[in-house]
Amino acid sequence: MAQSDTVDRILDAAEELFAERGFSETSLRMITGKAGVNLAAVNYHFGSKKSLIQAVFARFLTPFCTALEEAFDRLEAESAPEPPCLESVLRVLTSTLVEMPRQHDRSIAIYMRLQGLAYTQSQGHLRRFLESEYSHTFGRFMRLLKNATPELSAVERYWRNQFVLGATAFTLSSSDALTEILWNKLGVDTPIEEIVDQLVPFLASGMQAHTVAYGNTKESDSGV
Amino acid sequence: MAQSDTVDRILDAAEELFAERGFSETSLRMITGKAGVNLAAVNYHFGSKKSLIQAVFARFLTPFCTALEEAFDRLEAESAPEPPCLESVLRVLTSTLVEMPRQHDRSIAIYMRLQGLAYTQSQGHLRRFLESEYSHTFGRFMRLLKNATPELSAVERYWRNQFVLGATAFTLSSSDALTEILWNKLGVDTPIEEIVDQLVPFLASGMQAHTVAYGNTKESDSGV
């Protein structure tokens, strides 16, 4: 039990520090200091700083992907034989995202910010790790989006998906700060559920924006 | 002439390395090595690494904001007495963004990625520097957005603005990587102008998505 305690303390501290400072800017001494454990414990339990970073992601991404797959199962069962509509797919994603950290008594902002960092900070090893571990769930989400927007070409859908991910990751990762700014400006408080309620229609409407024609787009094989 | 040459070589190298690796992951030795100048030259000409980072941003952000203000002037003159519509405001922003680096014979992706990093990487000194130098232009952009979406409540507009910034910063900052992924998947290349052409309708449509009614939203004073 002593081991699991040290491991968890390190993961807790690392999670928080990584989220608020980034990976390179967070030293192992900060982490072990905050966790109240010996410096060598990180290399003993995790092997290296890189492995620790991956472990932080695995601890919340694995249960999240499990929950998301289950939610997708329910969604597809409900709407069968039709594929689920765009807005319902987006809502399943965001509400699973919002529910997950609540069960673990943590702020969602931490996970969102970590997710954002995974995209932003170069960290080649992290990108490779995430791709090898969670590409299945991610691929399923992409497939659901595809079936919900059959009118889009593959290229259009790809970029609009990136816009969706960007708006989501950016907003939710800074949601605490943004909520506070709005409070100072207008005296209005926005709980995370309400942010999501604003976000989903925005994204759905953006995804279904009218297509623009381009010179070098082959209209013929838009089905790929 | 020798000075200005060294200064520019450092700025060129720093710009490129910062864009592809981030600030903390780029050492002064990498920069001076790539620039072909002595290590001490950075501290001699710029004083510190922080000042160098700010100088990199100032070199492209100052002319960009000048160009943007002029473009806003033209836009407001054209559409007077009506305020410019949402899509035209967004397009003026993005097209100025696309035109700027072309005049300096540089890849736009570098500046996009730098702009994204400015949001993402914490770097308190950079945020303070950008705010003190360029808040005027940013404020004007926000005011144009407000006048282009009079139907939105202040709270709605605030959050949708964040969605817009998030999708833009996220996508454009990773545009190279995302373009490469799409190339590997579909064999399609997307120049930056085309990404922007996809982005603008997405954002405009999202900003104008139909409003949802909330229980605790006061409908009466939506004009604040």
Place this chain on the structure above:
DNA sequence: TTGTGTTTCAAACGTATGTTTCAAACAATT
């Protein structure tokens, strides 16, 4: 040419990083 202010250069400085070491403490089994 001499003198003066500026710019370059190799080398070093002090500090912080990730990692390793090895002895001590601990937990559990025999």
Place this chain on the structure above:
DNA sequence: AATTGTTTGAAACATACGTTTGAAACACAA
């Protein structure tokens, strides 16, 4: 109680970083 395998602890390691130094090279006016 003795022995084993596991976990902690303080200290040191090697390396990389941003920055400073002081002498040499340079540009250019007097």
